[in-house]
Structure formats: C-alpha cells, structure tokens
Amino acid sequence: MAALKISLKARALRYLSAREHSRTELARKLGRYAEASDDIEALLDFLEAQNWLSQARFSEALVNRRAARYGNSRILSELQSHGIAGAALGEIKTELAADEVARACAVWHRKFGTLATDAAERARQMRFLQQRGFSHRAIQAAVRGTTDNDD
Template sequence: MAKPRISLKSRALRYLSMREHSRLELGRKLQRYAEDGDDVDALLDWLEGEKFLSQTRFSESLIHRRAARFGNNRIVSELQSHGIAGEALTGLKQKLQIDELARARDVWQRKFGKPAADSAERGKQMRFMQQRGFSGRAIQAAMRTRPDEDDFPTSFDDN
C-alpha cells in the first residue's frame, strides 16, 4: 500500500512548526515536492498573508541563534543568503552593531581567555575571530581588553 501524498500546505506548516524559515528557503524546500498544478508562490503568499511566514520573525530568530557565536559580517552574510535585503537588512545591521564589541569579547574570552604570548598566537586568534565574522575594530578591542577592566566600551562609532 502506497503512502498518502502529503500536501504542500501540510508540508510547509510542518517545516514552519519546527523553526522559522525565510521565504526563499521554504520555497526551495517545497519546490522539491511540487507536482504539476502546484503553485508554490501562491502558497507562500498565503502563508505570509496568514502570518505563518514572516521575514521579520525569521531574521530575529536567526540573529538570536547566531549572535552569541558570530560577528556582524557573518550574520549579515547569512541573512543575505536567505533573501533578506534593502531597508530590513540596514535596520538589522544597525541593531547588531550595538553589541558587537561585547559579543566579540565573550567569544574571544571563551575560546582563548588570555592574551597571546607571541605574534603567531596573536595571528591565530585574529584569524579565528575573522572567520567568525567580527570586524577588525571589534577584534582588536576584544583582544586588547582584559575581562577585569570595567571601562570596556559596549559599542563604537564608525567615524
């Protein structure tokens, strides 16, 4: 006996019940199961209209999951790969910028915990932080600051 075919709508709701998805990501997943006569774009429009699918919720969810481990550059790149662009992306960048230094310091502290003994170790630490997507200014500030210093800035100006 053959398995009953799961409708695209049911499949989409199952995906969305597990976690937030971007429109682009969900469209790709559903396209694999679409048959003749299935309109994936119309389903995605319906999901957005009924508030099951939201780019804003997806963006906030992704930032929440990634912020403790990654820098702004990496998070913004991931958002762009999911189809987030324009004013929404600009607003998210500004929101991320506020605490990048503190996040860089936390990541550096968890991974290394102490200043580099030589230039080779310093380079290793800097490369690690760059791969995590932190800006050069945030990396330098995180590596320069000791955890017991109270005057650590929580943000910086790009002037």
C-alpha cells in the same frame, strides 16, 4: 501499504512548526515536492497573509541563534543568502553594530581566555575572530582584552 501523499500546504506548515523559515528557503524546500499544477508562490503569499510565514520573525530568530557565536558580517551574509534585503537588513545591521565588540570579547574569552604572549598566538586569535565574521575594530578590542566601545 502505500505512503500518504502530503499536500504542499501541510508540508509547509510542518516545516514552519519546526522553526522559522525564510520565503526563499521554504520555496526551495517545497519545490522538491511540487507538481506541475502546484503554485508555490501563491501558497507562500497565503502563508504570509495568515502570518504563518514572516521574514521579520525569521530574521530575528536567525540573529538570536547566531549572535552569540558570530560577527556582524557573517550574520548579515547569511541573512542575504536567505533573501533578506533592503530596509530590514539595514535595521538589523544597526542593531548588531551596537554590541559587536562585547560579543567578540565574549567569543574570544570562551575560546582563549588569556592574552596572547607572542605575535604568532595573537595572529591565530585574530584569524579565529575574523573567520567568525567580526569587524577589525571588534577583533582589536577583543585581542587587547578591552570591552569598551570607545575606540
């Protein structure tokens, strides 16, 4: 039995029904199935006009998924790789900066829980938070065991 050929629009709606996608990511996924006569950009414009594809919703969903585990620089880098830029990225950066220290402390507490007893352990804890994308200020506060934003 021959497999049914799914249109690009149906495929796009299937992807979007599973989770939010950025325009760049959806174009890349649809590009695998596009034929010479298909116009992916026109389809993406149509999806945005119908409010089925939204960069703002995608950004919000990504931030919500990543904020509990990662720092600002890692989240912003991932957003940029998905084609989010300009004023939208600036707004997200401002929102994330407000609670980065608290998020770093929460991640540190889940992973380690106790203050470092020697320099090697302290360096290991700091490297862990740095790899997660937290700022130096947030790392210092977390490793010291403080949760205040008044450094």
